[in-house]
Amino acid sequence: MELIDFYADWCGPCQMMKPVVEEFEKAHPEITVKSINIDDEEELAEKYGVSSIPCFVVLKDGEEVAREVGAMPLKKLEKLVGVKRG
Amino acid sequence: MKKYDVIIVGAGIAGLTAAIYVSRAGKSVLVLESTMQGGQIINTINIENWPGDFKVSGAELSQKIYKQAEGLGAEIDFDNVEKIEKITEGFRVVAEDDEYIAGAIILAVGADPRKLSEKQTQDAGKRPISYCATCDGALYKGKPVVVVGSGNTAKHEMEYLQNIASKVYHIHHDDPIPEDAEAVFVAIGRVPATGNFADLVDLDERGYVVAGEDCKTSTPGVFVAGDCRTKEIRQLVTAAADGAVAATEACRYLG
Known part of the structure; x- marks a missing residue:
């Protein structure tokens, strides 16, 4: 499983998500988390059709299985990826 | 069922400030937030009208207030409140994941962008x-x-x-x-996020919770703070001010 976090430095809700994503990474080392700065990687943002950030895309075997836009608490991010703590 | 002296609905600036005041008054408090702490202000990059913090970002400011409330003993959880009912012990708060009991309620649910037609x-x-x-x-x-x-x-x-x-x-x-x-x-205005509370308190024709500067709603024990209240000026500082007033009134109500 892979979680892609599309963000930008100038985006407030993305700043809110930074500590949440860090906490997620700590709690779920089994999930690969990639944080993509859309200013640096425009092509990747375009490839995934990102039209609003923060945008979280969940991949299973390289295929997109879930997606959610906007800031959310850890609980919801875990629900999106389909993992539980502990 | 978990019991609190005060349950605050919404962790924007009004709700978090109320949590600071309730905690400092020595009462137990739970803040329930449906999306993310901070409310509308997290979208603002440069705030210039918050006294004491020149050009602070909304994200940074809300994190600071969140930590302050938490540091003073407030519990903050992410759960969407669907219904609040008056019961003999106070209020039953029904949320998506859990149910709670509170002696007093502060509604600080804020406002959402009005959707495109x-x-x-x-x-x-x-x-x-x-x-x-x-x-x-x-x-x-x-x-x-x-x-x-x-x-x-x-x-x-x-x-x-x-x-x-x-x-x-x-x-x-x-x-x-x-x-x-x-x-x-x-950007066609905002609508107060009060839909779930129309049976609990009086709303005006636009959906704002009817209350004066004392933040008291039509239902004793239910208070309102911030942008979801009927008022003239909706700013960060007035939201924070409402939080202080609503919290103080809620504590006074509990005695």
């Missing part, structure tokens, strides 16, 4: 609709976009986008969407 949504078709130019503007670098709305927010969104997009159209809430615009930025 159905006609314009259809008009937009598959084109992205955004309610935050500072969040999404840069995705349309060098592309034509349109801003819908006639208020101050729309004006600010336009100014922001003019530095990024190749062209910024400006239309009103019933105009057709220009064909070549690649994204639609909407």
